[in-house]
Amino acid sequence: MKIKAPRGTKDLCPDKSYRWQYVENKIRSVIHAYNYGEVRTPIFEYTELFQRGIGDTTDVVQKEMYTFLDKGERSITLRPEGTAGVVRCFIESGLVAGPQPTKMYYLSAPIFRYENPQAGRLRQHHQFGVEVFGAKDAAADAEVIELALHILHSLGVNNLSLHINSIGCPHCRPRYNQALKDYYAQRKGALCKTCLERLERNPLRLLDCKEESCSRLAREAPVITDYLCEECAGHFAALKKYFSAVGISYTVDPKIVRGLDYYTKTVFEIISEDIGAQGTVCGGGRYDGLIEQIGGPSMPGVGFGMGIERLLMVMEGAGVQIPRPEPLQVFLCTIGQPAKLLAFCAVCALRAAGVSADMDQAGRSIKAQFKYADKIGARFVLTIGGDEIEADKAKLREMATGVEKEVTLSKPLEWIK
């Protein structure tokens, strides 16, 4: 039985990794201007962190975590999202005592969820994400969303829509939940089975149901933005003002609820229509209670996660051309052992000077060496044999044109000019 990669995981082979590097480089170059520093936290944490942070009753914590006991009987969990670990690090490292706000990002961080894989959904995926701690103004919400859009645009992705919502805070959300329950309680007959179950536990979820009868009810249901407290309503209004000030278009979508308990006030998703059913490329929002929840001071936070795999799918769908890496500059064909020694010295010298170079290591015929050089797309090929060694001259052949020029064998750095 062949051993295969675990279900829901993907290898990234050399013929594709340049795409990831392109995205990563672009993200770094854009975020550089935003005053964010990179943070790298462990891919596993104590399980309790996620139970406290994400919420005990969420699907993620209840059925999607990779949790196990280590040899010291500690309950460990592979991180199912990025924010909790960064918050833990923020508190533990003492950054809480530094100047605020603190702005951090993580890039291509592996994320693990035990889900059933499908298009755009894996058991291990990778996220780019940002977190801003200690900024309560809606300017921070606006900044992270603008940052996400800026990065997407810089990657050539434009056919996306921004959906925003406010889900209130611990002061106003209970009132809305009650209103929802009252509304649905009078209409139980039209609800589907699962929605009847959701009614008590998480009424917000009913708004998202795809059943025809449920979604018809949802259209007439109370809207959360009508129930926001003064502070939350003001925050939401301020966010919209920032958007219109810089010309960001959005749709207010009361159906956006998010499945992580820590969100307050602003929540948003950036959605693509082109990559199948899992269209959310970027999602996030504000989490003003989380830092305190995890044992830090009472301090607001806002951030997002962006799925790298989905991002690449969107780029592919949009036909974005990603530049391929430079092919090998020089390949050395050799005949005989003395030529190999000489070639080895030459590739060392070329590489030391920053010129990519390689030589035959398979012990092949000259013809096969040329074929190989051709297949890997080498720009130049130079052949070394007895005659060349004796004369200290060799022909450097440009493969695309077939044009050859004579070079001095002992001076490899003069070959490529």
Add this chain to the structure above:
RNA sequence: GUGGGUGUAGCUCAGUUGGUUAGAGCGCCAGGUUGUGGCCCUGGAGGCCGUGGGUUCGAGUCCCACUACUCACCCCA
């Protein structure tokens, strides 16, 4: 966890109403004059036909189970 689709060579796929040693193209390796790529020609390697049962004289082909991949629900990035 639930449902649909699909599993034959590294890849894309053929394989007739079940019938003898399982095929093609591409790719890989090697040759086609002794030191030269792309085109062409020749040869080679590489498959327990996803796994396990069953029906049958005989199964890649029919039946069942399992498994993997895939799409979708749920949920999310």
